[in-house]
Amino acid sequence: MEFKTFVFYFFAAIMVFAALRVITARNPVQAALFLVLTFVSASGIWMLLQAEFLAIALVLVYVGAVMVLFLFVVMMLDINLDRVREGFWSYLPLGAIVALLMVAEMGLVLGGNYFDLFENKVPQAAADATNVMSVARLMYTDYVYPVELASVILLVGIVAAVVLTMRDRRKTKAVDPATQVIVKAKDRMRVLQMPSEKQG
């Protein structure tokens, strides 16, 4: 067995194991961490295919940002797991039947040719360009229109998030410097004249 093949199977085995643990782990934090392991193994496989941009992007975006955010949410919300699990066994038979049916149907449609996956060789990367450079060139030349559209979608996302979450302007407790400067002692303090009380 070639060394590269060995590495592939190594990563693939970790990935399958971690993916299984994602759905079987009882603790959501553990599940999220196993998902991180799955992503890292997947990015390793992409490295083998010389798709270093995708590998790095996966680690940066999914592991670095999405999963960390996810962990925060899980920790903050303190979800009651027993309630989430409540319907699991009653839904399992129906869900399993539907899933098996779909797998069987897809298998029938596609037959035994497995999409000719092994006939299509991975294209060799051009010698003078890295992945990142090729992607960047394409993004800002041929694909400039979709990239701009994606940016508009993000803008809409921001606008929607703001408009849906911003309630009326909160009454802030911060001090306004201007009113502080012009304030006079007599606005703040009142000296009361009271007759002194006799002791005893």
Next chain:
Amino acid sequence: MTLAEMQFVIPDLRPASAELFMLAMACGILLVDLFVKDKKRTLTFVLTQLALLGAAVITFMTSTGEIAYTFSNMYVDDLLGDLLKLLTYLTVIVVLFYSRGYVLDRPQMAKGEYYTLTLFATLGMMVMISANHFLTVYLGLELLSLSLYALVALNRDSVQATEAAMKYFVLGALASGLLLYGMSMIYGATGTLEITAVAERLYQGQANKSILVFGLVFLVAGIAFKLGVVPFHMWIPDVYHGAPTAITLLIASAPKLAAFAIVMRMLVNGLVVLAADWQMMLIILSVLSMAIGNLAAIAQTNLKRMLAYSAISHMGFMLLGLVTGVIGGDARFALNAYSSSMFYVITYVLTSAGTFGMILLLARAGFESDLLDDFKGLNKRSPWFAAMMMMMMFSMAGVPFFVGFFAKFSVLQAVVAAGYLWLAIAAVIFSLIGAFYYLRVVKLMYFDQPNDPSPIHAPFDVKLLMSANGLAVALLGIFPQALMSICAVALLRSL
């Protein structure tokens, strides 16, 4: 070609100038609105209408009638696109006028974002209409959908609206996933996402057929979801019912034009070689939609929900025209079939806008007027509006000499010409069943006593537009030929 040889050529921006203008105006209005103190947001409203009007002028002026590609063939400008875009602007302008009073009565909705999100949704529709690449179809669709999800949820204090937005969002995301999966399969089989290039490779017959059909199933499922045809229709009644009526009006009108455009681009322009396969799928969707849409509408007491089921049945009817374009590899009837479908969808949008507009017109602050009972005795309160509503209902039912009748008639003659006699008979039977619930609205308006006999007040512009809308439904039914031939010419010059 190595990277060093790649030269960057600035794309020709002229064909896409309307989109650029719309984007600039939407961003500009977003900023201007920050400084608007006016609670009624009159300035934002006027600027939004001007943006739509300006885009219409630009689209009209830059329309050459020739097919022009730009942005590395990802964008196409043709007569079909120009026509559908002009109709989209017109619809959105009318929608904004109809919704004005309703929005002002509800402080949660009377925000500047209502207008900017509507403009972004319009931009999404324009991108969809002009897409020549599966990626741009998808991005346009997401731009439209994301704006609509936010608009549905805009009225945050309403539990119904929040629930509708959640359902719309989750199911819409699922549908986008299906669509993307189908697109990726087609990419796998043909090696390109550009719609015209996909068509070319399919003609050459190199692509793996089983992968293509596998992808096609997902593509059709995704499209069916967006059109809202059975069995992918479950979101339609809940969203139409739960969303604020002003947003329901928006969802139920202009996006249907854009959905029609992407069906034409993806299935007819791109995958016409597979016509025998997707026509079969669409026939099933169409018959189921007409059956379930019309039968379920009978049981509704809420007018918005009833119209939602009616929308399902109308979209099913519209699909009939698309399934009769290519018969046994013979595309002789294609133009006739597709233009009758296009005529159907345009007239449906016209009628649907008027019907939801009428609900908005009767609504007041704290009163939605969306129950069938709220239309009781409308004739006593306002004979003119009752007459308009009656024309709308007659047109939707397909009563002769209203535009809906001619639309149904032209689709049916395409179906019969293609030799699907049983399909035409089924369509007629389901339309007859559907006529019952439209005519029930007319009966309520003319023969029942009103619950609230107060006369109806509406601003002058809404009265004028509503009258024009109702009269258009009647006049287009008597003189349908002009619009019909415009549709045919647009398709002829674009396919």
